[in-house]
Amino acid sequence: MSESVTFVRAMLRKGSSVLGASPADEVPDPDSVPDWRYREDSADLLLTRAIRYSALGPLFYRVAAFPKVYIGFLVANGSAGIVPVLSTTILAVLLNVFAVWWVVRGRGIRAKTSGRLMYADLAVGLVLTTVVAATAPAEIQPFAIDVAWTWLVGTVALWTLSSGLPAAFLLLIAALPFRAFLTWIGGLPIDHPLAVSRSVGCMVALVVAMVTTAGILILLGIGTRFALGIGMRRGQRAERLRTQRVMHDSVLQTLEAMGMEAPDDDSAAARRLAEMRAAARAQAAELRRELTGPDTPSTRGLAADLAEVATEMARDGLRTQLVAAETEEDYRLSHARRTAIRDAVREALRNTVKHAGTKQVVLRVEECEGGIAVIARDQGTGFSMLDRPPGFGISQSIMARLAEVGGRGTIDSHPGRGTRVTLWVPH
Numbered sequence: 001m002s003e004s005v006t007f008v009r010a011m012l013r014k015g016s017s018v019l020g021a022s023p024a025d026e027v028p029d030p031d032s033v034p035d036w037r038y039r040e041d042s043a044d045l046l047l048t049r050a051i052r053y054s055a056l057g058p059l060f061y062r063v064a065a066f067p068k069v070y071i072g073f074l075v076a077n078g079s080a081g082i083v084p085v086l087s088t089t090i091l092a093v094l095l096n097v098f099a100v101w102w103v104v105r106g107r108g109i110r111a112k113t114s115g116r117l118m119y120a121d122l123a124v125g126l127v128l129t130t131v132v133a134a135t136a137p138a139e140i141q142p143f144a145i146d147v148a149w150t151w152l153v154g155t156v157a158l159w160t161l162s163s164g165l166p167a168a169f170l171l172l173i174a175a176l177p178f179r180a181f182l183t184w185i186g187g188l189p190i191d192h193p194l195a196v197s198r199s200v201g202c203m204v205a206l207v208v209a210m211v212t213t214a215g216i217l218i219l220l221g222i223g224t225r226f227a228l229g230i231g232m233r234r235g236q237r238a239e240r241l242r243t244q245r246v247m248h249d250s251v252l253q254t255l256e257a258m259g260m261e262a263p264d265d266d267s268a269a270a271r272r273l274a275e276m277r278a279a280a281r282a283q284a285a286e287l288r289r290e291l292t293g294p295d296t297p298s299t300r301g302l303a304a305d306l307a308e309v310a311t312e313m314a315r316d317g318l319r320t321q322l323v324a325a326e327t328e329e330d331y332r333l334s335h336a337r338r339t340a341i342r343d344a345v346r347e348a349l350r351n352t353v354k355h356a357g358t359k360q361v362v363l364r365v366e367e368c369e370g371g372i373a374v375i376a377r378d379q380g381t382g383f384s385m386l387d388r389p390p391g392f393g394i395s396q397s398i399m400a401r402l403a404e405v406g407g408r409g410t411i412d413s414h415p416g417r418g419t420r421v422t423l424w425v426p427h
Contacts, residue, residue, distance in 0.1 A: 058157035062096040081136040125151035133182040141186035142198035153209045160213040168210045305342040324365035337405045337425040347397040348421045356380025371426040379418040
């Protein structure tokens with residue numbers, strides 16, 4: 001609980017930059033947290049883009065509030081002072097619509113540029129309110145200022161989000177003499193009842209903006225950390241599962257293949273030893289490749305990948321008849337889906353070697369249901385799906401691997417009638 005309170009305090013003090021902290025149990029030093037609001041030179045990080053969208057709240061508020069406040073002004077005062085107020089409303093809406101487009105389409109900004117933009121936003125608000133206050137007729141001037149003041153309400157919200165409550169509070173303090181200055185340049189006494197009442201309303205609007213934005217900042221921070229925590233746990237689980245698959249599909253399968261007896265073990269011991277050494281070297285290279293990272297995308301098609309798998313399985317004595325023709329659709333598969341179906345086929349063929357009691361299998365590739373299907377068919381002993389529940393190889397190395405890329409796998413087998421494995425991924 002105390003760690004969460006410390007994080008909330010740091011976030012309110014420093015603004016959205018603290019959202020870049022790791023959601024780990026330890027509480028980071030707020031002064032050492034990198035500012036995730038801004039674009040990194042190396043990449044446009046997902047968290048960077050997600051957090052910078054918080055600026056859309058104040059911008060959308062201005063887009064919606066300016067017409068609403070202007071309509072209220074028009075109903076209460078008619079056409080008096082309409083030129084400066086209407087011009088200010090149109091200009092403010094256009095500027096904020098452009099700002100929304102820029103935030104959504106942009107790649108982010110550097111910290112120095114962001115600081116300049118924040119001061120530029122504040123300057124625009126000061127200029128707009130000053131111009132309206134100086135040009136509007138004295139009798140409706142306080143109401144005209146209310147319209148232009150909408151910009152400064154959004155400014156306080158932006159500063160609360162980006163720099164925290166201390167910066168927003170300083171703006172609030174500075175707004176008191178500035179509001180009195182606006183009344184003075186409009187020709188009204190500072191203690192004029194209408195000016196005083198409208199000034200109080202303007203200050204209350206700033207306080208509401210600051211408090212509301214602080215609440216949004218807290219919810220955004222806690223929600224972001226919570227989501228990141230879930231993402232990290234899922235990522236750790238996925239990494240453990242990937243490691244298990246690598247060990248199961250490579251080391252474990254190779255060791256089991258080495259442990260299988262062959263009729264010529266005694267008569268051809270030297271050749272069998274050479275085969276085992278070759279298999280061990282090949283497996284070491286494959287394991288090293290898996291541990292160092294994902295495969296480098298290649299330009300070849302799925303048929304070439306499956307031919308390579310068939311060659312690998314030939315070392316274990318499995319004769320694979322590959323029925324496939326490279327087509328344009330074959331090359332449309334993404335690298336992730338092609339890798340998933342290739343590895344799933346490898347696992348299916350290894351199960352054939354270990355359990356089917358046959359050394360022959362037919363591997364057919366065809367287009368099916370808007371995707372690519374690979375069908376492995378053997379005439380081995382088969383098995384009962386009810387008596388033999390799927391193990392790790394079927395559930396994880398085949399089914400789960402395909403599901404992760406939007407595909408699926410089905411197994412049809414009966415005792416004495418062989419096994420048919422159908423693997424499918426969408427284009």
